[in-house]
Amino acid sequence: MSVALAQPENFYQAKRGLFSWIFSTDHKRIGLLYFYAIISFFLVAMALGFLMRLELIAPGETVMGAKTYNQVFTLHGVIMIFLFLIPSVPAFFGNFLLPLMIGTDDVAFPKLNLFSWWLYVLGGIFALLTLVVGDGPADTGWTFYAPYSVKTGTNVTLAVLAAFILGFSSILTGLNFIVTIHRLRAPKMGWFQMPLFAWALYATAWIQLLATPVIGITLLMIIAERVFGVGLFDPSLGGDPILYQHLFWIYSHPAVYIMVLPGMGLISEMIPTFAKRTIFGYKAIAYSSLAIAFIGYFVWGHHMFTSGMSGPARVIFSVLTFLVAVPSAIKVFNWVATLYKGAIDVKTPLLFSLAFIFQFLLGGLTGLVIGALATDIHLHDTYFVVGHFHYVMFGGAGFAFFGALHYWYGKIWGKMYNEKRAQIAFWLMFIGFNTLYFPMLVLGLMGMPRRYYDYLERFETLNVISTVGSWILITGILLMIINLIVSRKSGKVAPRNPWGGTTMEWQTPSPPPLHNFDATPVVPEGNPYDHKNNITEKA
């Protein structure tokens, strides 16, 4: 069984041709299919973001009018959330790495996995169709708040249908991962020998499974309301728009954790490797993922402090919101403690991880500011909120995604990226990101409302700074992508374990063979991050 073959064929070589990809049931290929789709959508939404910042470089209309601006920010949100953030880490890194990390050759339901990719593509097509048919893309914001979403003439029905299909795809991915983790771990791998990324995916999968159906049915109700002209949420027809907001956020707040928890899992993988030190508080990090998933269900009301709720309800939601910060803080403290007295090797993935900690901290703490009842009244629907969630979602989840892209680049594509260019790109992104979003926090405190294409003159200076930041950030992102594309050709050949990682995906060749391993992988004894037990060769 454990005879290693000298040069096994990698999974790219095993089969060839377009059909071997789009009808593949191999988790690695499906992961890559997701990746190429996800990154394309990311670039589209990034371009929309660029246009929005350009519009806001000066007061008054500069490059687009009010309605176009509304449509652009809606499409930006819909794509970034449903097509980039939610699938990015689970559907790409999760698919590619989970079976490798737990020492198996595929997910539990390979065909279902392919089906969920096809659903993703279908949802993506519907989202893009809103651009070309009828009265253009929805102008409601990604939240599709009723009653406006019921009344506007833009393509809300199509956009909502896209979100419904994408939700279904996300449910099936989550279902697949839960069963995979329960049933397919390597024979000797206990729950607390799983890598923390697997733990993060496990917690995320439960959220995907248990929260997404609620948004599914809510979006169907919006469609029904539009098609049949009945008033489920339209107050002029006896409906209750606040009920829509509840139903929407019952999913969409947990969905925030679908977006950030897997990113936290990636950080928990990268930091011990580059600190050359066992992760501090393994179990605390594992449990905190579950705690975030659990408490995250009960905080949705904090999106609605100003839209009409009883006093006691608001206090309860506020307290629960503060509670959810505790497990998040546990993670941050453990990551920092892991670095303490480590032999730190400053490589690009570590830089992204450190930027994650810094930016997530800012995003998390500003979240508490708006989780508090009194301050939220002042800051609700201002740029402070925009700054806050971009710090968590982009500065957090997005940076984790890009860091992980460098960390596992060799494993996935078999070549090493160019370190120098990657670091230049990182610094451009880091500086650009903070120049772009930090002024938004200040603008929000000054009272600039969100979702307008125009603003008062006294907000101009900070808006100009923010727009310049967007140019720096985009330059960084493009440089990073070019570097990764070029390295695919010119990079050095990646060894099995270029970073001295301790988890099981480093025991197999880069890229892995069709069935993932060329010999039965060795499950590390005890903690999976124990560098003393590092049985794989370095470089």
Next chain:
Amino acid sequence: MENFVLANSGHNRDDEASKFGMWLFLFTELLLFGGLFLVYTIYRYLNSEAFLHASYELDVVMGTVNTVVLLTSSLTVALSITALQKGNIKLTQGLLVATILFALTFLVIKYFEWSAKFEHGLFPGMDHYDHLIPAEKMFFFLYFFMTGLHGLHVIVGGVLLGFVMWDIKKKKTTPDNFVYLENGGLYWHLVDIIWIFLFPLFYLIH
């Protein structure tokens, strides 16, 4: 070149995983309907008079008959699994045919029920419907939406059982390998249990 294959492969047969996956999927279905039940409950609470008044329009006899039909079909599908386990393939197929026939009966009765409502002009956009007060409109719309979505699940469940029968015929589902039938049965029970909640909510509560 020979490829190394692991013992714990995702491509191995694993009945427990299949059933686990099915149960998880059923949770999502329950939550899907859960959203509707929540909306129903809140509007019933806010407009109890109007909902009560509107509910008199529904045909309790037809609803009851349908409940009996669906419960019986759950019995036949459960029996079919035992029959297959005991190796009686003919009986299994007979019981599955009965289940699918019950499903069709349910749909035919539903068809007559809905037709009667259409004749009374109670569908959104129709004459009578447009003159109702908003809360009554809500009741009828929720009635059509929820029983319609349930009816869709009856169709899906019936088709699924049809595929299972095909598999039994092709000898892919056998007395040693019947997880596909078990999963089909689980799905059918879900269709049943949702109706068990829909029936009293719309027809019986006074």
